[in-house]
Amino acid sequence: MEKERHVLVIFPHPDDEAFGVSGTIALNIENGTPVTYACLTLGEMGRNLGNPPFATRESLPKIRRQELVDAANALGIQDLRMLGLRDKTVEFEDDEELTGKISAFIDELNPSLIITFYPGYSVHPDHEATGRAVVRAVERIAPEERPKLHCVAFSNNSLAELGEPEIINDVTAVEDKKIAAIKAHRSQTESMVATWAEKMQSQDPAMLTWIRKERFWPYKWKR
Amino acid sequence: MKAIDRAEVQQKINSFAEADVYLHLETTNGAYATHNDESFFSAGAYIRNALIRYEHGKIVGDGPFRVGLKLEIGWVYGEGLTHFEIDDQGRLLLAGLDFTGKLAVALQISPSPFE
Numbered sequence: 001m002e003k004e005r006h007v008l009v010i011f012p013h014p015d016d017e018a019f020g021v022s023g024t025i026a027l028n029i030e031n032g033t034p035v036t037y038a039c040l041t042l043g044e045m046g047r048n049l050g051n052p053p054f055a056t057r058e059s060l061p062k063i064r065r066q067e068l069v070d071a072a073n074a075l076g077i078q079d080l081r082m083l084g085l086r087d088k089t090v091e092f093e094d095d096e097e098l099t100g101k102i103s104a105f106i107d108e109l110n111p112s113l114i115i116t117f118y119p120g121y122s123v124h125p126d127h128e129a130t131g132r133a134v135v136r137a138v139e140r141i142a143p144e145e146r147p148k149l150h151c152v153a154f155s156n157n158s159l160a161e162l163g164e165p166e167i168i169n170d171v172t173a174v175e176d177k178k179i180a181a182i183k184a185h186r187s188q189t190e191s192m193v194a195t196w197a198e199k200m201q202s203q204d205p206a207m208l209t210w211i212r213k214e215r216f217w218p219y220k221w222k223r
Numbered sequence: 224m225k226a227i228d229r230a231e232v233q234q235k236i237n238s239f240a241e242a243d244v245y246l247h248l249e250t251t252n253g254a255y256a257t258h259n260d261e262s263f264f265s266a267g268a269y270i271r272n273a274l275i276r277y278e279h280g281k282i283v284g285d286g287p288f289r290v291g292l293k294l295e296i297g298w299v300y301g302e303g304l305t306h307f308e309i310d311d312q313g314r315l316l317l318a319g320l321d322f323t324g325k326l327a328v329a330l331q332i333s334p335s336p337f338e
């Protein structure tokens with residue numbers, strides 16, 4: 001992994017960073033690279049409330065805010081920004097205003113690497129809208145001055161259309177931090193983590209690969 | 224939230240009748256439904272902080288429950304409701320949770336706007 005000056009991670013939901021990116025975040029931080037995580041919403045519309053329920057529609061954002069802080073702490077993120085948008089509404093925000101917010105982060109932090117979702121390949125409308133806004137902001141920078149833009153893609157057509165991921169980070173060295181970050185998003189991950197124990201015990205290869213290898217597609221600029 | 228107590232919910236619904244109240248109404252099957260099963264047709268809707276006034280309202284059924292609020296010139300309706308809470312701000316939070324604990328429907332009434 002290349003040594004970065006500053007990494008800017010931009011996602012719409014608390015927990016978007018956990019599965020595919022938290023190992024890369026932790027590795028960068030262990031390398032002494034500052035990481036800023038800008039999280040657009042608090043996942044207010046998350047569906048999992050438990051049965052028997054542990055939350056209500058109204059208490060869920062408060063719980064997820066704390067989980068986000070806990071996950072950031074687990075990874076050593078010093079700079080966590082919450083933008084205060086609302087879950088499921090990112091695509092309806094004014095495009096120019098949203099682009100401006102991201103441009104302001106880039107101007108302030110001068111990152112050498114930005115990580116977000118790949119537009120067209122990230123399933124949830126908030127993911128798509130976030131990826132599009134980041135692409136718009138970075139596109140405005142002259143090509144030779146642009147930070148690298150690494151995208152997460154997981155739609156069913158991503159391999160067929162984007163090809164194999166160009167970047168695969170082995171995050172085995174920070175596996176514990178990654179698992180701690182995933183577990184920190186308890187309201188979202190508890191039932192999934194409960195199914196892990198057996199697979200971890202048997203060192204299930206698919207499971208280990210899923211945790212240890214983080215995959216990114218550099219954004220393909222048209223110009 | 225706990226399992227719906229019909230009498231308690233009915234009493235709370237009655238207390239909001241003929242007053243300006245704020246409504247949060249939502250149905251959802253999740254943004255990943257079609258990703259996980261391409262034959263699944265995904266649909267959902269929500270409205271937050273609709274200012275309404277109802278003449279009367281009822282909770283009906285044996286569980287899951289249905290709620291209808293009769294407006295002067297219309298209706299509010301929700302079905303599949305299983306759980307409720309009257310929170311510290313005096314709001315009535317009704318939710319329908321599926322067998323795995325995922326929200327399928329929410330119908331919430333508040334005397335002040337939801338944040």
Ligand SMILES: [Zn+2]
Nearest residue numbers: 013016124127
């Ligand atoms: Zn997400």
